[in-house]
Every structure is written in structure tokens, then in C-alpha cells.
Amino acid sequence: SQQGEEDPQALSIQEGENATMNCSYKTSINNLQWYRQNSGRGLVHLILIRSNEREKHSGRLRVTLDTSKKSSSLLITASRAADTASYFCATTMEYGNKLVFGAGTILRVKS
Amino acid sequence: NAGVTQTPKFRVLKTGQSMTLLCAQDMNHEYMYWYRQDPGMGLRLIHYSVGEGTTAKGEVPDGYNVSRLKKQNFLLGLESAAPSQTSVYFCASSPTGKQYFGPGTRLLVL
Numbered sequence: 001s002q003q004g005e006e007d008p009q010a011l012s013i014q015e016g017e018n019a020t021m022n023c024s025y026k027t028s029i030n031n032l033q034w035y036r037q038n039s040g041r042g043l044v045h046l047i048l049i050r051s052n053e054r055e056k057h058s059g060r061l062r063v064t065l066d067t068s069k070k071s072s073s074l075l076i077t078a079s080r081a082a083d084t085a086s087y088f089c090a091t092t093m094e095y096g097n098k099l100v101f102g103a104g105t106i107l108r109v110k111s
Numbered sequence: 112n113a114g115v116t117q118t119p120k121f122r123v124l125k126t127g128q129s130m131t132l133l134c135a136q137d138m139n140h141e142y143m144y145w146y147r148q149d150p151g152m153g154l155r156l157i158h159y160s161v162g163e164g165t166t167a168k169g170e171v172p173d174g175y176n177v178s179r180l181k182k183q184n185f186l187l188g189l190e191s192a193a194p195s196q197t198s199v200y201f202c203a204s205s206p207t208g209k210q211y212f213g214p215g216t217r218l219l220v221l
Contacts, residue, residue: 031208042115042201042212043154088153097142097161097207098169101153 006089006105014110019076021105023089024069030092032065033099034074037086046074046087081111112137115213117202123219124192132187132216134202142205143185144169145177147198148215154201160185192220 007022023032031050035043049056049065049072056063062075076083086106090099118133134143141162146154146169156169158177166177174196176188185204189196197220203210 033209035212040215042214043203043210045209045211048209090153092208097205098144098156098159099154099210100170101146101155103151103153 006087006102008105009103010106010108012108012110013079015079015081017079017109019079019083019107019109021074021087021089021107023072023074023102025072025089025091025102026070027093029067032063032072033090033092034061034063034072035088035090035101037088037104039085043088076107079107079109081109083107084109114138115202115204115211117200117213117216119216120214121217121219123221124189125221126193128192129188129190130192130218131189132200132202132218134185134187134204134213135183136185136204136211137183138204138206138211139182140204140206140211141182142207142210143179144203144205144210145175145185145187146201146203147171147196148201149198157187157200189218192218194220196220 033048034046037043047058060077065072086104088104090101115136144159145157160179163182178186200216202213
């Protein structure tokens with residue numbers, strides 16, 4: 001069964017707007033990662049946040065982690081048409097290096 | 112560096128046929144993984160390896176076998192393909208933490 005669940009399932013915004021995607025998970029984790037997948041392509045790693053971190057930034061990306069609520073959010077600021085893709089959160093359990101993926105959020109940025 | 116490559120890119124099989132998917136990485140990563148992705152779903156782990164000569168089952172291992180005879184290669188085998196195995200298969204490798212994905216293999220089983 002999937003550990004993470006993303007919300008919303010799909011999101012459509014205008015270029016320049018911010019996009020926020022949420023991820024909830026069920027069990028204790030070592031870290032949480034976000035990946036992007038363009039249509040028909042492999043996944044690309046965006047950012048990793050460890051369980052003892054609360055916020056992390058990378059360029060236009062901002063990720064937060066709330067371990068008490070077992071949730072994370074990915075914020076993409078000033079979105080571009082090129083940000084159109086599916087975004088997945090994935091968690092690594094406290095022990096082991098396996099990732100468990102959520103079902104993803106489909107983001108469409110209209111120009 | 113080529114990163115993670117997968118062979119073939121696309122394949123059509125008939126029910127009962129066998130095939131092997133090849134994953135190769137040139138980053139000297141210890142960990143390698145095979146996932147399948149079905150429409151509207153995230154990736155599900157089939158098998159993985161924590162080093163040369165080791166393999167372990169993931170979430171959905173039934174109907175698949177794997178081998179990691181060389182550190183850079185991870186093979187996924189289907190002994191008797193079934194229509195339920197129609198999917199897109201992704202290989203990934205990792206030193207630890209972040210995973211690097213291949214471009215995927217589309218498999219259609221008729």
C-alpha cells in the first residue's frame with residue numbers, strides 16, 4: 001500500500017502564480033523526498049528533507065515537513081509553463097533505503 | 112556519464128512469453144531498484160538490491176525475478192508474462208537517499 005498521499009490530485013494555475021501540493025504519510029520516516037515526472041519520462045529528484053528538518057529551499061521550491069501531523073508541502077513560486085508535470089512525494093522509513101511513493105499531483109501551468 | 116539507462120524502451124509480449132529488462136548505471140551506486148508505474152498511480156517497488164550479489168523483494172514482487180551479478184547492472188525478468196504486467200517499468204540507482212531514475216521501459220502484454 002502507498003505510504004504517501006498527495007493533495008490535490010490535479011492542479012491548474014496561470015503562469016506566475018504559486019503552486020502548493022501537499023503530501024500526507026502514515027508511519028515514522030527518515031526522510032521525505034519530492035520528485036517531478038514530465039510526461040513519458042523518468043522521475044527527477046527535486047529535494048530531500050530529513051525528519052529533523054522543518055523547512056528547506058531550493059531555487060523556486062520550498063518544502064516544509066511537519067512530523068507531528070505526518071505531512072509535507074511543496075511550494076513552487078512564480079510558476080512557469082515548464083513546471084507542468086506530475087509531482088510525487090516519497091518517504092523513506094526510519095530503517096532502510098526504500099522509497100514509498102504517493103500517487104502524485106498533476107500540475108498544469110497555463111501560459 | 113550516461114547515468115541510468117534501460118533496455119529496451121518498448122516491448123510487446125504475448126501472454127506466457129518471457130523477457131529480461133536491463134538496467135545499467137555508471138555512477139558506482141550500491142543501491143538499485145525496479146519499480147512499476149500504472150496509470151494514475153505512483154511507483155511501486157518490485158525488487159531492489161543493496162549491493163552486488165544481493166536482491167530483496169519489494170511491495171509487488173510476484174511474477175518477477177531479479178539478478179545483480181555486476182554492481183552496475185540490475186536485471187528484471189518476467190518468466191511468464193501476464194496482461195496484468197502491462198506497465199511502465201523504471202529502474203533507479205542510489206548511493207543513499209536521493210534516487211536517480213532511468214527513462215523507463217513500456218511493456219505491453221497481450
